[in-house]
Amino acid sequence: MRKSEKYEMALAAEKALDNATQKYQEVIAELKESDEYKESNLAIAVNDSIRNLSRKVEAYLEGRISMDKLLDEFVFEYEIIEGELEFEKQESAKIKRLAKRLLSSYQDFIGKVGGSKKLKILEKIERQSFEKKSKGKAYLFWFVGLFGILGLHRFYLGKTGTGIGWLLSGGVLGLGALYDLFALSQMVEEQNMYNELRAAKLKQLKGR
Known part of the structure; x- marks a missing residue:
């Protein structure tokens, strides 16, 4: 240009x-x-x-x-x-x-x-966010991250902002970590869909 x-x-x-x-x-x-x-x-x-x-x-x-x-x-x-x-x-x-x-x-x-x-x-x-996320790995990170308190599963899903929030607040006093246990499967699906849309947008930009 x-x-x-x-x-x-x-x-x-x-x-x-x-x-x-x-x-x-x-x-x-x-x-x-x-x-x-x-x-x-x-x-x-x-x-x-x-x-x-x-x-x-x-x-x-x-x-x-x-x-x-x-x-x-x-x-x-x-x-x-x-x-x-x-x-x-x-x-x-x-x-x-x-x-x-x-x-x-x-x-x-x-x-x-x-x-x-x-x-x-x-x-x-x-x-890293564009890679398809695994539910198995997400639950593994939840488990090894002191049952979600360290927010490792959120970092894995590319949710850096809330990952830091979980890390600093003890998984929002443990309540957020417990919520994630039941919501994690849906979170992985939503993140994969979101990542696909963002990848398509970046590909479109590269083609200009």
Whole structure:
């Protein structure tokens, strides 16, 4: 991709981030009016991500950072939001939809501007998650992880956010670990389906 084309893509990203800022403010205002708003890590991550990338895109347009640096920032923010989206189970549906749209737009930008080099980074991050998960292994990790308390089964399923949460909270005081014993089979099936969809999306990006 020529430098002029990258510059045009950065301009488009700047506009998209401006729209995302406006949409975020609208969503927060709606939630506050209906008394549904509760500040969460995901909402904060979305806001911080938009603000950070807006500054980085501006820096690129002004010639203060390279496109490689800008792409690294997009990959970093992608990982942050994805992790928080996985961890925040009680988040507002509107915030979740906004976060998912951001992830999609970040992937598109990385795919179009970064080409195979940056997509390989995403592949490396997600390769383990794309592998079909085994129910037997999941239960084994639950067992050897002190009956789910260490969250090893969640790390195995690629649920890093909740895995860390389980590790730090003792499997949410043991109740979450017990719940996982009965829900683990369905969790494996859902994760395999989700991984297949993400693999298809990445394959689509690589084909552009």
